[in-house]
Amino acid sequence: xxxxxxxxxxxxxxxxxxxxxxxxxxxxxxxxxxxxxxxxxxxxxxxxxxxxxxxxxxxxxxxxxxxxxxxxxxxxxxxxxxxxxxxxxxxxxxxxxxxxxxxxxxxxxxxxxxxxxxxxxxxxxxxxxxxxxxxxxxxxxxxxxxxxxxxxxxxxxxxxxxxxxxxxxxxxxxxxxxxxxxxxxxxxxxxxxxxxxxxxxxxxxxxxxxxxxxxxxxxxxxxxxxxxxxxxxxxxxxxxxxxxxxxxxxxxxxxxxxxxxxxxxxxxxxxxxxxxxxxxxxxxxxxxxxxxxxxxxxxxxxxxxxxxxxxxxxxxxxxxxxxxxxxxxxxxxxxxxxxxxxxxxxxxxxxxxxxxxxxxxxxxxxxxxxxxxxxxxxxxxxxxxxxxxxxxxxxxxxxxxxxxxxxxxxxxxxxxxxxxxxxxxxxxxxxxxxxxxxxxxxxxxxxxxxxxxxxxxxxxxxxxxxxxxxxxxxxxxxxxxxxxxxxxxxxxxxxxxxxxxxxxxxxxxxxxxxxxxxxxxxxxxxxx
Amino acid sequence: xxxxxxxxxxxxxxxxxxxxxxxxxxxxxxxxxxxxxxxxxxxxxxxxxxxxxxxxxxxxxxxxxxxxxxxxxxxxxxxxxxxxxxxxxxxxxxxxxxxxxxxxxxxxxxxxxxxxxxxxxxxxxxxxxxxxxxxxxxxxxxxxxxxxxxxxxxxxxxxxxxxxxxxxxxxxxxxxxxxxxxxxxxxxxxxxxxxxxxxxxxxxxxxxxxxxxxxxxxxxxxxxxxxxxxxxxxxxxxxxxxxxxxxxxxxxxxxxxxxxxxxxxxxxxxxxxxxxxxxxxxxxxxxxxxxxxxxxxxxxxxxxxxxxxxxxxxxxxxxxxxxxxxxxxxxxxxxxxxxxxxxxxxxxxxxxxxxxxxxxxxxxxxxxxxxxxxxxxxxxxx
Ligand SMILES: [Cu+2]
Numbered sequence: 001x002x003x004x005x006x007x008x009x010x011x012x013x014x015x016x017x018x019x020x021x022x023x024x025x026x027x028x029x030x031x032x033x034x035x036x037x038x039x040x041x042x043x044x045x046x047x048x049x050x051x052x053x054x055x056x057x058x059x060x061x062x063x064x065x066x067x068x069x070x071x072x073x074x075x076x077x078x079x080x081x082x083x084x085x086x087x088x089x090x091x092x093x094x095x096x097x098x099x100x101x102x103x104x105x106x107x108x109x110x111x112x113x114x115x116x117x118x119x120x121x122x123x124x125x126x127x128x129x130x131x132x133x134x135x136x137x138x139x140x141x142x143x144x145x146x147x148x149x150x151x152x153x154x155x156x157x158x159x160x161x162x163x164x165x166x167x168x169x170x171x172x173x174x175x176x177x178x179x180x181x182x183x184x185x186x187x188x189x190x191x192x193x194x195x196x197x198x199x200x201x202x203x204x205x206x207x208x209x210x211x212x213x214x215x216x217x218x219x220x221x222x223x224x225x226x227x228x229x230x231x232x233x234x235x236x237x238x239x240x241x242x243x244x245x246x247x248x249x250x251x252x253x254x255x256x257x258x259x260x261x262x263x264x265x266x267x268x269x270x271x272x273x274x275x276x277x278x279x280x281x282x283x284x285x286x287x288x289x290x291x292x293x294x295x296x297x298x299x300x301x302x303x304x305x306x307x308x309x310x311x312x313x314x315x316x317x318x319x320x321x322x323x324x325x326x327x328x329x330x331x332x333x334x335x336x337x338x339x340x341x342x343x344x345x346x347x348x349x350x351x352x353x354x355x356x357x358x359x360x361x362x363x364x365x366x367x368x369x370x371x372x373x374x375x376x377x378x379x380x381x382x383x384x385x386x387x388x389x390x391x392x393x394x395x396x397x398x399x400x401x402x403x404x405x406x407x408x409x410x411x412x413x414x415x416x417x418x419x420x421x422x423x424x425x426x427x428x429x430x431x432x433x434x435x436x437x438x439x440x441x442x443x444x445x446x447x448x449x450x451x452x453x454x455x456x457x458x459x460x461x462x463x464x465x466x467x468x469x470x471x472x473x474x475x476x477x478x479x480x481x482x483x484x485x486x487x488x489x490x491x492x493x494x495x496x497x498x499x500x501x502x503x504x505x506x507x508x509x510x511x512x513x514x515x516x517x518x519x520x521x522x523x524x525x526x527x528x
Numbered sequence: 529x530x531x532x533x534x535x536x537x538x539x540x541x542x543x544x545x546x547x548x549x550x551x552x553x554x555x556x557x558x559x560x561x562x563x564x565x566x567x568x569x570x571x572x573x574x575x576x577x578x579x580x581x582x583x584x585x586x587x588x589x590x591x592x593x594x595x596x597x598x599x600x601x602x603x604x605x606x607x608x609x610x611x612x613x614x615x616x617x618x619x620x621x622x623x624x625x626x627x628x629x630x631x632x633x634x635x636x637x638x639x640x641x642x643x644x645x646x647x648x649x650x651x652x653x654x655x656x657x658x659x660x661x662x663x664x665x666x667x668x669x670x671x672x673x674x675x676x677x678x679x680x681x682x683x684x685x686x687x688x689x690x691x692x693x694x695x696x697x698x699x700x701x702x703x704x705x706x707x708x709x710x711x712x713x714x715x716x717x718x719x720x721x722x723x724x725x726x727x728x729x730x731x732x733x734x735x736x737x738x739x740x741x742x743x744x745x746x747x748x749x750x751x752x753x754x755x756x757x758x759x760x761x762x763x764x765x766x767x768x769x770x771x772x773x774x775x776x777x778x779x780x781x782x783x784x785x786x787x788x789x790x791x792x793x794x795x796x797x798x799x800x801x802x803x804x805x806x807x808x809x810x811x812x813x814x815x816x817x818x819x820x821x822x823x824x825x826x827x828x829x830x831x832x833x834x835x836x837x838x839x840x841x842x843x844x845x846x847x848x849x850x851x852x853x854x855x856x857x858x859x860x861x862x863x864x865x866x867x868x869x870x871x872x873x874x875x876x877x878x879x880x881x882x883x884x885x886x887x888x889x890x891x892x893x894x895x896x897x898x899x900x901x902x903x904x905x906x907x908x909x910x
Contacts, residue, residue: 057694057698057699058687058688058689058690058694059688059689059690060690063833064766064767064768064769064770064824065766065833068763068765068766068768131834131835132835132836133836136765136766137763138763142723142724142762142763144722144723144724144740145723145724145763145764145765148723149658149722149723149765149865151836152835152836233739233740233741233742234740234741237741238741239724239739239740239741239742240739240742273599273607274601274607275607275608275609275611276609276611277611278610278611278612279611279612279613279617280611280612281612282612282617304726304735304736304737304761305737305739305744306718306736306737306739306742306744306745309639309640309643312639312643313636313639316632316635316636316639317632320628320631320632321628323624323628324621324624324625324628327620327621327624328617328620328621330588331588331620334588334591334592334595335616336611337592337595337596337599338591338595338599339595339599339605339607339608339610340595340599340605340607340608341599341600341601341605341606341607342595342596342599342600342601342605343600343601343602344600352592352596355592356589356592359585359588359589360585363581363584363585366577366581366631367574367577367578367581370573370574370577370631370635371635371639372566372569372570372573372635372638372639372642372733373570373573373574373577373635375570375642375733375734375735376559376570376574376730376733376735378726378735378761379726379735379761379762380761440556440557440558443556443557443558443559444556444557444558444559444560445560445730445758445759447728447759447760447761447768447769448763449763449768449769450759450768450769451769452688452699452769452770453699453769454697454698454699454700454757455694455696455698456556
């Protein structure tokens with residue numbers, strides 16, 4: 001008994017079982033990150049099919065039904081498979097090291113919440129090979145298209161969503177338990193790195209809304225198989241109810257995908273500006289305000305369903321209000337850079353691009369909040385451009401920034417800076433060529449989710465497709481950089497970056513398998 | 529120098545030809561100003577918010593760029609130590625708030641205007657179907673002949689499949705456009721028969737979801753005669769990209785004449801249901817109905833897309849009992865994508881399409897269906 005206990009401290013087990021049985025936060029973090037990258041490539045492949053079909057007017061490559069399956073699967077895989085697991089992976093790796101804890105509070109549940117994910121996505125993806133085809137009703141799966149009129153594979157989709165929801169809820173409980181109970185002595189709440197703060201708030205959002213998503217898919221399941229009529233007008237149900245319930249989940253979900261990104265950028269910009277983060281307290285309060293507001297703006301996704309004018313006005317004003325705390329964050333980042341001593345390594349490049357391009361997505365978000373203007377924008381490529389600006393050079397750029405920033409801490413090697421910069425510039429150019437013209441397409445009247453389009457949309461579509469292919473191909477560079485860095489490279493120091501602050505930088509690089517078995521010296525804990 | 533310039537010239541020339549021949553349409557960048565008061569107000573609102581965003585962007589990104597250029601380590605910049613300022617933070621919370629109020633005022637005004645659908649002169653019920661629109665002009669009194677018709681994409685399949693060159697109005701043409709008079713308040717009562725669609729004409733700034741079980745109101749007063757085109761905006765299934773909206777806005781006299789002609793047409797169609805049709809007429813008419821209504825799911829050669837959309841070629845229903853086959857078209861198959869066409873198609877069209885599918889794709893029942901027989905079954909179904 002005691003012998004095996006000692007073994008436990010020497011390092012990880014060997015072989016496949018290490019990964020299957022692991023309860024180590026670093027191992028589980030790596031699993032999440034690799035899984036997320038695999039899903040990013042899968043969802044990206046679906047996107048390439050979409051952009052290839054839209055390269056020219058006319059139907060060339062795929063049937064409209066398959067096109068709809070691609071848009072649906074692209075959305076689901078990217079949201080639930082790529083972005084969310086990446087943030088959970090970063091949380092696993094970083095939160096214990098940042099707060100001076102030895103591991104996550106609930107390590108076995110941690111293992112479980114990861115290992116059910118591959119099954120959920122295997123089940124979802126398997127529908128592509130079934131006769132009835134994959135879900136084809138959009139990632140927002142509006143009823144009754146997703147119930148009465150859905151392919152029979154919708155049941156697999158519902159079950160997959162349930163598993164993903166369970167995984168997210170377990171992950172969030174774990175993060176909350178860890179942050180609230182396992183901080184090292186001296187690590188008060190207002191000394192926590194912002195990444196920990198934003199994740200704490202995100203975890204509460206997840207616990208609040210994932211059950212709502214589970215509820216809405218369960219109502220669908222009952223409508224499809226058990227003869228209820230929640231969303232079936234012919235049976236006295238209400239198709240608009242679906243949208244209210246879905247977006248009550250869906251809007252906080254949007255912030256779930258961006259709040260941890262705020263935390264990442266708030267760590268990287270001070271490091272490379274060699275200057276403390278401006279307005280730490282206001283960052284925390286702004287995050288909390290955004291989280292609160294996210295619960296009372298859901299119907300801005302539904303301005304055209306025919307709500308009474310009082311409802312339209314309420315949701316317009318509430319949505320506009322989000323611009324205030326979001327603005328505070330952007331101003332704080334700029335103020336952090338102002339009069340700093342900046343260098344521009346790859347993480348900083350991604351972080352700066354995040355601030356600029358996320359803010360552009362924020363501007364179009366503000367435009368979309370204006371109800372009468374939204375009547376024109378709604379369900380067009382303007383919306384597609386908006387949320388891709390927030391999610392790709394927003395959320396995904398932040399994940400890439402985080403990867404480059406903490407990669408030396410994880411692997412013990414410096415990554416190839418030249419390849420990193422190449423990856424950044426190709427991604428930056430690609431993403432803008434891909435999504436910027438979509439604003440024009442939307443304003444000129446191109447609806448989203450169509451496999452073919454009128455001739456006046458042809459020019460911007462082929463430009464957008466070329467940007468898409470460039471962006472897609474560039475992501476393979478990231479894979480090369482990470483593999484090279486895992487295999488070897490210049491030895492990283494514990495500090496890694498000259499201006500880096502925080503407990504994780506007091507550890508060796510690579511971080512030992514077990515860290516902070518005894519709490520760190522409280523003198524090492526500084527105000528952020 | 530000279531050969532180089534020549535090379536450039538020819539490159540530019542080639543590019544010009546490429547762009548101009550590929551697409552003759554302009555590189556449309558912005559929202560249309562449109563032809564209604566609401567659409568112009570919406571456009572102005574859109575531009576106003578856009579300029580606010582541009583102005584804020586210039587300030588924020590300008591400050592950032594200035595820091596990036598001047599405060600870099602390679603230029604010897606030494607980091608300052610400040611990290612908060614309550615005064616500055618209060619200022620940049622209040623200023624955006626004030627800007628938001630300035631944006632909200634005109635937005636509220638335009639929205640209130642757009643929501644006033646009272647006192648319309650013409651009411652039209654717009655119903656979405658997979659994948660067509662139905663326009664039903666509401667009658668002032670019930671003795672009048674009712675004008676109601678379907679509006680279906682008329683772009684030939686061969687253009688979509690790249691076998692024919694594409695028209696200028698590719699995917700934006702229908703067989704029967706909606707016709708409305710100019711300078712008249714027209715109210716649309718938007719609903720759906722199956723899934724959610726959205727009826728949208730950008731030039732009117734009119735977009736409303738068509739939701740089964742709900743009737744949404746929206747209105748317009750078009751000020752210039754013309755042909756205005758839009759599309760279904762809400763994902764509604766396979767053919768979502770292929771259900772355009774086309775509206776002809778015409779002078780009052782022209783509208784009156786059109787409306788009277790439509791009423792005559794309706795009268796004739798009602799009477800036609802009693803006519804006897806021949807096999808060749810039926811096959812020809814049936815093919816037309818098939819190509820506009822059934823082809824999306826059941827495919828050009830009747831092979832369908834099983835299992836969601838069964839094949840008609842060799843199908844046991846199509847080759848089985850005739851009456852059961854007709855009833856299936858009239859009532860649809862609940863719980864599947866097969867809609868009830870009893871109200872969507874006229875008895876003449878239904879008879880023709882049944883004759884067509886029972887004698888095509890290798891099916892050879894030899895049945896010839898008369899409109900009167902279909903009419904009897906429709907009456908029985910109600
Ligand atoms: Cu539609």
